[in-house]
Amino acid sequence: MENFTAFNPTKLHFGQNVVNNLGLAAAELGKKALLVYGGGSVLRNGSYHDTVRQLENKGIVISEFNGIKPNPRVEDVAVGAKLGRENRVDMVVAVGGGSVIDSAKIIAICISENCDPWDVMTRKHLPTSSSPLIAVLTLAATGSEMNSVAVLQNSQTREKIGFRNDLMYPVHSFLDPAYTLTVPEDHTAYGIVDLVTHCMEAWFGFGDASLSDRFVVTIIQEALKYGPALMKDRQNYELRERIMWAATCALNNMTMYGRTSGDWGVHAFGHTLSFLYDTPHGATLSIMYPAWMKALRERAGDRIIELGKALFNVSNVDETIENLTSFFITLGSPVTCKEAGIDDSKKADILSLMNKNKEEGLNYKFSDAERELVLKYI
Amino acid sequence: MENFTAFNPTKLHFGQNVVNNLGLAAAELGKKALLVYGGGSVLRNGSYHDTVRQLENKGIVISEFNGIKPNPRVEDVAVGAKLGRENRVDMVVAVGGGSVIDSAKIIAICISENCDPWDVMTRKHLPTSSSPLIAVLTLAATGSEMNSVAVLQNSQTREKIGFRNDLMYPVHSFLDPAYTLTVPEDHTAYGIVDLVTHCMEAWFGFGDASLSDRFVVTIIQEALKYGPALMKDRQNYELRERIMWAATCALNNMTMYGRTSGDWGVHAFGHTLSFLYDTPHGATLSIMYPAWMKALRERAGDRIIELGKALFNVSNVDETIENLTSFFITLGSPVTCKEAGIDDSKKADILSLMNKNKEEGLNYKFSDAERELVLKYI
Numbered sequence: 001m002e003n004f005t006a007f008n009p010t011k012l013h014f015g016q017n018v019v020n021n022l023g024l025a026a027a028e029l030g031k032k033a034l035l036v037y038g039g040g041s042v043l044r045n046g047s048y049h050d051t052v053r054q055l056e057n058k059g060i061v062i063s064e065f066n067g068i069k070p071n072p073r074v075e076d077v078a079v080g081a082k083l084g085r086e087n088r089v090d091m092v093v094a095v096g097g098g099s100v101i102d103s104a105k106i107i108a109i110c111i112s113e114n115c116d117p118w119d120v121m122t123r124k125h126l127p128t129s130s131s132p133l134i135a136v137l138t139l140a141a142t143g144s145e146m147n148s149v150a151v152l153q154n155s156q157t158r159e160k161i162g163f164r165n166d167l168m169y170p171v172h173s174f175l176d177p178a179y180t181l182t183v184p185e186d187h188t189a190y191g192i193v194d195l196v197t198h199c200m201e202a203w204f205g206f207g208d209a210s211l212s213d214r215f216v217v218t219i220i221q222e223a224l225k226y227g228p229a230l231m232k233d234r235q236n237y238e239l240r241e242r243i244m245w246a247a248t249c250a251l252n253n254m255t256m257y258g259r260t261s262g263d264w265g266v267h268a269f270g271h272t273l274s275f276l277y278d279t280p281h282g283a284t285l286s287i288m289y290p291a292w293m294k295a296l297r298e299r300a301g302d303r304i305i306e307l308g309k310a311l312f313n314v315s316n317v318d319e320t321i322e323n324l325t326s327f328f329i330t331l332g333s334p335v336t337c338k339e340a341g342i343d344d345s346k347k348a349d350i351l352s353l354m355n356k357n358k359e360e361g362l363n364y365k366f367s368d369a370e371r372e373l374v375l376k377y378i
Numbered sequence: 379m380e381n382f383t384a385f386n387p388t389k390l391h392f393g394q395n396v397v398n399n400l401g402l403a404a405a406e407l408g409k410k411a412l413l414v415y416g417g418g419s420v421l422r423n424g425s426y427h428d429t430v431r432q433l434e435n436k437g438i439v440i441s442e443f444n445g446i447k448p449n450p451r452v453e454d455v456a457v458g459a460k461l462g463r464e465n466r467v468d469m470v471v472a473v474g475g476g477s478v479i480d481s482a483k484i485i486a487i488c489i490s491e492n493c494d495p496w497d498v499m500t501r502k503h504l505p506t507s508s509s510p511l512i513a514v515l516t517l518a519a520t521g522s523e524m525n526s527v528a529v530l531q532n533s534q535t536r537e538k539i540g541f542r543n544d545l546m547y548p549v550h551s552f553l554d555p556a557y558t559l560t561v562p563e564d565h566t567a568y569g570i571v572d573l574v575t576h577c578m579e580a581w582f583g584f585g586d587a588s589l590s591d592r593f594v595v596t597i598i599q600e601a602l603k604y605g606p607a608l609m610k611d612r613q614n615y616e617l618r619e620r621i622m623w624a625a626t627c628a629l630n631n632m633t634m635y636g637r638t639s640g641d642w643g644v645h646a647f648g649h650t651l652s653f654l655y656d657t658p659h660g661a662t663l664s665i666m667y668p669a670w671m672k673a674l675r676e677r678a679g680d681r682i683i684e685l686g687k688a689l690f691n692v693s694n695v696d697e698t699i700e701n702l703t704s705f706f707i708t709l710g711s712p713v714t715c716k717e718a719g720i721d722d723s724k725k726a727d728i729l730s731l732m733n734k735n736k737e738e739g740l741n742y743k744f745s746d747a748e749r750e751l752v753l754k755y756i
Binding site for chain 2 (some may be wrong): 011
């Protein structure tokens with residue numbers, strides 16, 4: 001095992017009607033809030049109204065910023081931060097999924113430090129403070145509700161990148177699985193893919209961490225069991241609840257302790273698709289993971305087989321990849337670019353951007369030729 | 379699943395030489411420390427000297443209290459708290475195992491609140507503040523380094539009881555597995571028993587928590603694999619490290635999320651032995667768990683079998699109990715009172731005290747007759 005620090009200060013409130021405690025938690029943080037959200041789903045599932053009611057009942061003045069898109073943009077974050085500064089808010093309250101919470105994390109830093117958000121993402125500006133953040137999660141997928149990571153894209157530099165800082169843990173997160181009952185079929189599937197691949201990025205990282213490996217397997221097993229069941233019964237609160245908690249555990253640090261880092265190469269490859277074609281994050285991962293494994297069958301073969309044994313009781317690379325691919329297909333998430341509406345003529349553009357940004361993992365590095373090999377399989 | 383709050387603010391530093399960061403962490407908390415420890419082991423394993431050096435290098439003034447015994451006493455805690463108050467310390471630094479850290483948690487509260495420690499344990503005095511606590515762990519077993527629980531005994535009231543409060547999380551904990559290399563054979567075994575039974579208390583609690591159940595199984599599997607290996611190779615840093623991290627995870631809340639509570643009946647029974655005969659905590663658990671299962675073979679049969687399947691690939695109560703008992707025997711931990719030096723003539727006294735204190739679990743309740751049944755098996 002590698003030396004590590006286990007730390008996660010987020011107070012996460014889980015279960016039916018937990019948002020009833022939000023007002024009290026917010027009142028301890030101040031009197032003015034920037035409310036950050038994205039599209040209309042939070043209006044339909046009740047989370048927006050519940051949150052507003054909680055804040056208003058405590059006399060907290062709300063400024064609203066609803067400009068966040070899926071695959072969130074740094075330009076929008078800058079606008080949100082400006083609004084928060086102008087209104088001198090004491091806290092940021094994010095209502096939504098990973099895109100909203102990730103954006104709100106950087107908005108909270110920029111409100112406190114009056115800095116440029118892309119400078120934060122690119123580590124040009126190292127933050128030392130943040131406005132406190134409360135998250136209300138409405139999609140089981142991201143893990144952002146209980147970690148210190150944010151991913152944003154920049155259309156000018158043509159990059160989609162992640163940033164991590166201990167300042168970025170939400171102070172409170174509220175997870176009511178009932179808010180996810182109305183998540184449509186495709187995004188329910190993408191969320192399950194996302195949580196499984198978060199675990200796999202940990203598995204393919206480096207450092208010999210036996211207990212964290214066990215947690216990886218066990219969280220994926222939970223998704224293998226309850227994910228397909230949920231796809232057939234999307235109004236089932238109990239299944240929503242199990243997937244929601246599994247998604248949090250998939251990226252709340254517990255799979256990482258004892259490793260130097262996860263790999264994150266598949267996420268990097270997937271980000272290229274999202275950047276170019278606005279492909280949903282989870283869909284990029286179900287396309288890229290089998291291809292990444294095929295390209296790495298020699299270099300990562302032992303580790304792929306070890307995972308296949310633990311998850312599917314198979315003993316070779318091919319069967320592991322087949323089982324994983326079948327699982328993604330069962331969920332209804334695409335496993336080729338074509339299924340995601342990206343035709344073969346686009347592959348040159350994809351490869352070109354992947355090579356320009358030198359996309360690869362922290363553990364498994366890639367040459368241009370190896371990236372081209374991945375592209376053959378997607 | 380039951381509604382729950384996931385929260386654990388302890389910053390836990392794990393690995394070789396992590397104590398080198400203690401001085402810096404302590405300096406942020408103040409200028410005067412109460413250093414709490416127990417017997418001579420911390421002098422021999424280097425942890426005491428490393429900690430003192432760290433504090434002194436930052437100019438932190440140290441008051442020492444080394445009065446903590448195994449199966450810690452509330453009387454000693456009162457003396458420690460008095461010393462801390464007299465010296466107006468800014469923090470408590472605990473160096474040792476569970477007894478020391480548990481004691482230090484209550485000392486830290488009593489320093490801050492000038493209250494009676496038994497009033498805290500019995501919930502007569504509800505604390506609202508605590509002096510900050512730093513823990514340096516020297517024994518893999520307790521979990522106290524990353525939770526908010528303390529267990530103390532009181533010779534006057536003839537009780538050994540636990541208390542939990544969010545104020546009691548250590549601010550920092552330092553876990554260097556090298557400090558555990560010199561832990562003798564018996565206490566190494568007791569530590570492994572302790573961590574396994576912490577997981578089992580969660581398993582036999584109530585509430586339907588599928589992912590927490592998986593974590594229970596997986597942490598026990600880690601102990602089944604590396605525990606016996608460690609008993610044969612006690613100087614092996616890598617094995618010490620795996621057991622130390624497993625012990626922390628066994629009681630840092632992650633096996634409890636989604637449940638109403640663990641059971642804790644076996645711990646309650648074990649505390650009676652510790653109170654009467656100063657039997658080491660882990661030894662009481664390896665004696666009591668198989669007996670508790672035998673007494674509950676009807677009421678808890680399904681759950682016992684489910685655990686047996688997951689851990690030992692067996693499908694009935696008897697084989698589950700046999701496998702668990704064999705595991706404890708392999709470690710060298712006693713599975714009968716006799717093996718712990720308590721002869722059969724004492725059983726009336728044990729039963730009498732268990733009945734007086736109405737010892738039982740939160741999930742599985744016990745009548746006097748059922749307690750008598752447990753006594754037959756130990």
